[in-house]
Amino acid sequence: MIIILKTGINQSDPEYQSLVNYLAAKPDVEIRSHQEHGTQETITELYLIGDTSSLDAEEIAGEPAVERVVRVSDRYRILGRHRGQVEPTGFRYNGLYFGQDTFHLFAGLCAVDNRTNTERMMAALQGEGLEATRMGAYKPRTSPYDFQGHGPDCLPYVFELAGKYGIRVVTMEVTQPRHIEEIQDNLERAGSPTGVMLQVGTRNAQNFELLKEVGSQTRFPVLYKRGFGITLEESLNACEYIAAGGNRNIIFCLRGVKSHMGAPHRNLVDFAHVPVVKRLTRMPVCVDPSHSVGSRERSPDGLLEIQHVAAQGLIAGANMVLADFHPDPERALVDGPQALQLEELPYFRQDLDIVREAYLRRCRLAEEMPRP
Ligand code: PEP
Numbered sequence: 001m002i003i004i005l006k007t008g009i010n011q012s013d014p015e016y017q018s019l020v021n022y023l024a025a026k027p028d029v030e031i032r033s034h035q036e037h038g039t040q041e042t043i044t045e046l047y048l049i050g051d052t053s054s055l056d057a058e059e060i061a062g063e064p065a066v067e068r069v070v071r072v073s074d075r076y077r078i079l080g081r082h083r084g085q086v087e088p089t090g091f092r093y094n095g096l097y098f099g100q101d102t103f104h105l106f107a108g109l110c111a112v113d114n115r116t117n118t119e120r121m122m123a124a125l126q127g128e129g130l131e132a133t134r135m136g137a138y139k140p141r142t143s144p145y146d147f148q149g150h151g152p153d154c155l156p157y158v159f160e161l162a163g164k165y166g167i168r169v170v171t172m173e174v175t176q177p178r179h180i181e182e183i184q185d186n187l188e189r190a191g192s193p194t195g196v197m198l199q200v201g202t203r204n205a206q207n208f209e210l211l212k213e214v215g216s217q218t219r220f221p222v223l224y225k226r227g228f229g230i231t232l233e234e235s236l237n238a239c240e241y242i243a244a245g246g247n248r249n250i251i252f253c254l255r256g257v258k259s260h261m262g263a264p265h266r267n268l269v270d271f272a273h274v275p276v277v278k279r280l281t282r283m284p285v286c287v288d289p290s291h292s293v294g295s296r297e298r299s300p301d302g303l304l305e306i307q308h309v310a311a312q313g314l315i316a317g318a319n320m321v322l323a324d325f326h327p328d329p330e331r332a333l334v335d336g337p338q339a340l341q342l343e344e345l346p347y348f349r350q351d352l353d354i355v356r357e358a359y360l361r362r363c364r365l366a367e368e369m370p371r372p
């Protein structure tokens, strides 16, 4: 059961105390308070854990501090959009706000190869006024003989350069708990000039120990990439693991699923699931057109297939686009064939802006549409 409090109610208010006293008298019910920070206001939600079956929702709703009471099903208990739950949700991290109604482009290197290319990438982002990037330091590779990422060796210059070029958030994959510590240590040593979002890659989509680990810390938000060979429901449950550990700052990323039916794309594009994830849960949704398409093929209309697919995600309401770029794709150590070049960044960005604007117009039109 979730109790949504009236806006402006604080823990020191007598109305709050009255509610807590009422609940404290109930056996086997634990209260966990959580604040949802929207763009306009902050909402306090009380999660009642334990045996809530005997609680009287109407009686609770009658308490002066209470706006509404929502009974939750077992499905996606924390992240789910339960019946009647319409509150805006999201989180602020290092000056950027992420929610189901915002949009951010995270363009960057699939894998950090050297300082020069990292700096060229960061400078290009700053030139476009972008404040977020992706930078792979730990790379899970299909072959053990392929480049595995520079790991902690590149973190000092990645963080230093991010600070220099005004990048507020770097999303970076981690494949084991030690990586989180390495990131934290290096970030602190660099004077925390930027923020980090921990990426859980598709290959670790059901690595429950890793999920618990990223969930038990709240310093860094998490970008969870849908498992390429499991159902959407299984992936959403994996996110629930992260949330159950205490970290609700999660973005869900669609990146295509493995299927020969997807050929000639690297993965079968699953961006039709953007509105589905937004309906089932309250997480912001990201799409990754680079790992879905996997090549720089251009369609006869002049647009790259990566652009077409990114647009498909965005027109469906995606809140974030994760895209591979490289200053010299032919020499990239990972995923060069799908990387866009730095000169293409302004056009890629403008193209996304056009689609985002069209999406917002669609939402305004939908508001006027009759709902028989
Ligand atoms: C990546 O984003 O670099 C990556 C490896 O993606 P995925 O886990 O979706 O394959």
Ligand code: MN
Pocket: 110, 291, 324, 334, 335
């Ligand atoms: Mn990649």
